[in-house]
Amino acid sequence: MSTPESLPDHSPAAVVPGLDADWVARTVETALDEDLGPAPGRDVTTQATVPTSATGTAELVAREEGTVAGLVVVAETLRQTAGRLGLPVPEVTFHVHDGTAVVPGQVLATLTGRTQVLLVAERTLLNLASRASGVASAAAAFARELAGTGAQVLDTRKTTPGLRALDKYAVRAGGGTNKRMGLYDVAMVKDNHVIAAGGVAAAIRAVRDTFPDVLVQVEADTTAQAMEALDAGADFLLLDNMPTAVLAATVAAVREREGHDGVAQRVELEATGNLTLDRAREVASTGVDYLSVGALTHSAPILDLGLDLRG
Secondary structure, three states, X not given: OOOOOOOXXXXXXXXXXXXXXXXXXXXXXXXXXXXXXXXXXXXXXXXXHOOOOOEEEEEEEEOOOEEOOOOHHHHHHHHHHHHHHOOOOOEEEEOOOOOOEEOOOOEEEEEEEEHHHXXXXXXXXXXXXXXXXXXHHHHHHHHHHHOOOOOEEEOOOOOOOOOHHHHHHHHHHOOOEOOOOOOOOEEEEOHHHXXXXXXXXXXXXXXXHHOOOOEEEEEEOOHHHXXXXXXXXXXXXXXXXXXXXXXXXXXXXHHHHOOOOOOOOOOEEEEEOOOOHHHHHHHHOOOOOEEEOOHHHHOOOOOOEXXXXXX
């Protein structure tokens, strides 16, 4: 199918970088295929009970408090649904942007057009926007907790298969920060890589020899492992499952070595493992740059959104 070169001008995207328009189109197409069957598909209930000529207005509404994201999929879902049904594309007026904090009952967008299109598109646009808004809400909670500490919340690769771009976009919408997008853009040397390569230094050397263009991060469970990684030339460190006191001591030891004996002037430090919201400020107080939280994307509940058809 043909895809738009860019998202429509009336898209509520306010998050940088935004979602790629081709990715949005492909994802919506897959989601509609799931719901309607292979294109053009059918909605046996709506198409049986609603005349093609009927028009209506629907409001996209927040059912609970949170941070919205994924509204950028709404117009594309309507566009593709209308195309499958051979009907005009409904008009959309957005009242908020992605990244907006919302309250129950708040109208996020108004959709006006053929009722069949609105109802057939409903579940697909809600699934995507509710999922993204749940992730954004989780990220926003951490961002609020970390405000003023100098630390930022990071996501991980623990995303929904096929929806990584949306999940990571939603983290940005909530005020979080993306780490690596996949296995291709940053090297992460973990314990299994160390075993396979024959040591930390050997693993780092192998990465630099094979992929000299990427940064190398090394996972460390102890202060000694962190020091070994620095000696081997790691660009930044993942400090995994360290008790707060050990984490603070490790951060202090790394900072003391910065700019000396071949160590970079600034080594970025990322804490991970058992990072719940109630521990966030405590962990940030150790001086780490980032808190890596897989739960942002693997455990965030959806934000309840609804589409209400008005009479």
